Amino acid sequence: MPDLFSCLMKEEWRMHSTMFGSISFALFPVMIFGIVFMGSFLLPLLSVAFPAGDLAFLAHASFLLLGFMVGGFGLLGNEMMNRRFGQASLLVYSSRNLPLSERFIFTNFVVKDIVYYFFLWVLPFGGGYIAASPFLGIPLSRALLLLLTLSLSFLLGLCVVFLLSSLYVRSKTACFLAVIVPGIAGGVYSAWSGTNPALLFPPYLLYSGFSWMTFLGISIAIAALFTASVVLFSPEGTGSTRTYGRMLGRLAKVLSFLPQSPIVAKDFLDLSRSGIGIGQALFSFLIPLVVIWFFLSLLESSLPPHGLIVIFSLTTGIIASTIYTWVTEFDSFGPYSCLPLSVSTLIAGKMTTFLLLQALPAVFIGAVTGMSSGPEMVAPAVVLCISISVYAASVMAFLCGLFPGVLVYDVRVLFTYLVLDGVALAILAAISFASSLYAFLSVFLLVPAYLFSRAAGARWDARDTAGV
């Protein structure tokens, strides 16, 4: 096991470092560390507006979200692996020619991914805060505890989604029940007791008051979820040979008013037939956002009126922008390269698919806003959410072309992305807090969005099509 594991680690390192150089990749955690270290000095300022407890709570919610976003391993049957990494043969395939079981290799693969994410995100984040703590008069033990509980948040989120996604591949009904039953139970409990279920989030409880029992309980829960996920994971998916009538041509005709309609039609068939569309919508969108809603709603008292829905619209917008990664990451571009299609054409096609899929966040945020804040907030919330999503996705297309999932680990890319999005988010949050009507001003983001996606085509056409 140690051999396979270290080979997988090396492979991952090389995959990233050949794409944009070892330095850029190695600097990634250093940058996260730096940002958090500097950011920590803002804490005394922030705590004027926000109780310190709220900030810690928010940090836990973010790491839970990070865990959710990377936890969909159960979806990674052979087919998905293939798409995520293209034709290049990777060690995860080696059960085909090595005397090792699929499950064994897969487990190693997942652990490797967790370790990578831990070193890239969780540790530098905690480390930055720990390094800043002496200057802020925060006891070291508190800072260390935060690192521990944030790690637990991350792992818990990851394992829950891992389990659900493994269930999903086995049986959609079982997965549905596993989401609905605890959902209803939580709803009933919070209605009955009047407490927000997010307050019972175990890692946050542990942070608020450390006890070995709680720590042990959480660790056992994580281990149990992880084991169950690995046991349930099915590498093959459905085995039968599937046939379909001719749908692509007809769909492309229906969509022919759109630019690049064949590509868009292909994307839709692909997302629906592979199950990636529904899987991602569930695990990378709906479930994380519903849970985050409960967390954010606790901050309502510290926020201006409508502040909660503004923050939630922006969060949904950022998550919705990652729909661009669903439509690019799970496609392989080899088969296009022998056709007269330029990279800019492909990016335009993927952006069109992305824009159509924005119906999902639009309906979602509309429904949540309608239920929580009343009909007058629906329009501003939808406009705010979709504008930021389209803008962030265009920035991503510009910076990463067709490979957002990999290139985001290039420090220069991430830094530019954070600055460009951060500025837009800060301005929009500030003006929308002032008045919900100002949220409509976010449509002006569509101008830079348009320019970024145009520039994305030109930028990525200038590189080798088959060179990556």
Add this chain to the structure above:
Amino acid sequence: MAAVIETHGLSKVYGDVTALDSVSLSVEEGALFGLLGPNGSGKTTMIKVLTGQVRPTGGYATVLGLDAEKEGIRVRERVGIIPEQESPPSFLTAMEYLEFVGAVRKIPDIAERAEKWFDILEFRDKKDVLCKDLSRGTRQKLMFAQAFIHEPVLALIDEPLINLDPLMQDVVKEFLIDYVRKKNTIFLSTHILEVAEEICSGFAILHRGKLLHAGSVADVTAGGGHLPGFFLSLVRKGGHA
């Protein structure tokens, strides 16, 4: 006769690997031209550079009178390509993949043309099966059909016989011979020397990115020689140089 493909001092360097080293080559219209060479000699790279998928780092190439580097899209509009190892998109059926190619290439009668190819390559029974569920050989047939479906005047095909059974290899060889009779040109990369000797008119040998030889097959076989022997002696010599 006019040259369909011309390269001048064409080079491609990947980091510290020189995949193509100043290759100057010309392929006449109507030729069934074989590009031969050991593994890693630069055959696939050559096809990618000629079709604008990869930029050369030195020299230039014209294909059908177009600059391969600057007008890659126009080159790919006019030629057909079988890539080395790509598979068709997993979640389209064989028929839908050809429809997709037809939509991109703007072929109005794509359905009729596709039907013809299911017969030629004998995979009509698989036309509604998802590509991911097709056997390796059937995928290769589909990639073959995709490259010729718009009847290009030039096709650049990388190891087209791979994974095909002997009967199907014969069908494909017959097709290629017949295709160049209609004044079309084929640029075929392969390391099956017997096949090259059997069907090619002209050939070139690449070795470590360098052009070792270019000429006609008839010249080699005229004195009772054979392409495999010629190739081996040349490459072994080249290997020591």
